[in-house]
Amino acid sequence: AQSVAQPEDQVNVAEGNPLTVKCTYSVSGNPYLFWYVQYPNRGLQFLLKYITGDNLVKGSYGFEAEFNKSQTSFHLKKPSALVSDSALYFCAVRPPYNNNDMRFGAGTRLTVKP
Amino acid sequence: DTEVTQTPKHLVMGMTNKKSLKCEQHMGHRAMYWYKQKAKKPPELMFVYSYEKLSINESVPSRFSPECPNSSLLNLHLHALQPEDSALYLCASSQRGYWPQETQYFGPGTRLLVL
Numbered sequence: 001a002q003s004v005a006q007p008e009d010q011v012n013v014a015e016g017n018p019l020t021v022k023c024t025y026s027v028s029g030n031p032y033l034f035w036y037v038q039y040p041n042r043g044l045q046f047l048l049k050y051i052t053g054d055n056l057v058k059g060s061y062g063f064e065a066e067f068n069k070s071q072t073s074f075h076l077k078k079p080s081a082l083v084s085d086s087a088l089y090f091c092a093v094r095p096p097y098n099n100n101d102m103r104f105g106a107g108t109r110l111t112v113k114p
Numbered sequence: 115d116t117e118v119t120q121t122p123k124h125l126v127m128g129m130t131n132k133k134s135l136k137c138e139q140h141m142g143h144r145a146m147y148w149y150k151q152k153a154k155k156p157p158e159l160m161f162v163y164s165y166e167k168l169s170i171n172e173s174v175p176s177r178f179s180p181e182c183p184n185s186s187l188l189n190l191h192l193h194a195l196q197p198e199d200s201a202l203y204l205c206a207s208s209q210r211g212y213w214p215q216e217t218q219y220f221g222p223g224t225r226l227l228v229l
Contacts, residue, residue, distance in 0.1 A: 032215045043118075043204055043220040044157065051215040090156055094214040102218065104156035 002027040004093040006105035013081045014113055021076040021108045023091030033074040034092040034102070035065055044090065050074060061085070081112045117141075118221035120205050126227045129195060135224045137188040137205030145211025146188040147218060148180060149204040157204055163188060164211035195228045202226075 004025045013019045025031055032051055036044040048059025055067045065076045074091060091105040118139045127133050137146065145164045149157035162170035163182040171180075177199075179191040188205055202223040208216040 034217070036220070041223075041225070043120075043222040044206075046217050046219060049215070049217060096214055102159065107154070107156055 002093055002095050002103055004091050004103055004105040006091055006108045008108050010109045012111045012113065015083055016080050019078050019081040019110065021089050021110060023074045023076065023105060025072050025074065025093045027093055027095045029096045032094040032096065033067065035059065035076050036090045036092065038088040038090065083112050083114055086110055086112045118205055118207055118219055120221035120224050122224060124225050126229065127192065127195065128229055132193045134192065135190040135203055137221055138186055139207040140186055141207065143207035143209055144185055145208045146182060147206040148190055149206065151202040151204055162211065197228050200226055200228045
């Protein structure tokens with residue numbers, strides 16, 4: 001069975017500081033990993049995904065994520081946080097053998113303070 | 115353009131009402147999805163359509179009835195809902211639905227309140 005965990009319900013960071021939102025996964029085979037962001041009363045916006053190749057993936061709005069196979073992690077990072085980055089972030093995983101079974105983590109609320 | 119639109123934005127209905135949610139995309143995607151999201155929870159998959167055929171039904175109660183009239187349009191018909199069905203209903207689409215590496219693009223959702 002596949003699963004994804006976001007160990008932090010809430011992350012607080014000061015504007016201008018680097019931010020990290022953590023994600024770990026459990027899946028058989030090589031996973032496909034995704035990050036989405038959700039602003040209040042809105043749908044999910046795609047940020048980035050890891051399929052294969054370079055472990056460092058760059059995405060929208062200056063976000064990047066690093067795939068670490070040995071630690072089964074896919075942490076989301078940004079070098080300098082903005083107040084407007086405050087939102088709910090979801091990590092999601094798909095196994096390579098099932099094209100529609102996407103599982104989301106519980107979500108991490110990021111708050112960036114001025 | 116990676117836009118998925120959903121109407122209405124908000125819906126309030128009684129337990130005896132019949133209503134429908136609508137989702138539309140013009141990206142040429144052939145897979146479309148309905149998700150249910152309760153407050154402060156991740157989205158949960160309800161239905162998947164691939165090439166206008168229902169390919170996944172995640173044991174959703176029959177009071178929810180999906181319909182895919184054409185490749186651009188996805189409906190969710192609601193009848194005799196319960197208050198616990200109140201949630202944000204999200205529609206998504208992806209290119210073909212064949213490949214696990216496909217990105218799903220989400221609409222803004224319909225916030226449903228069942229009284």
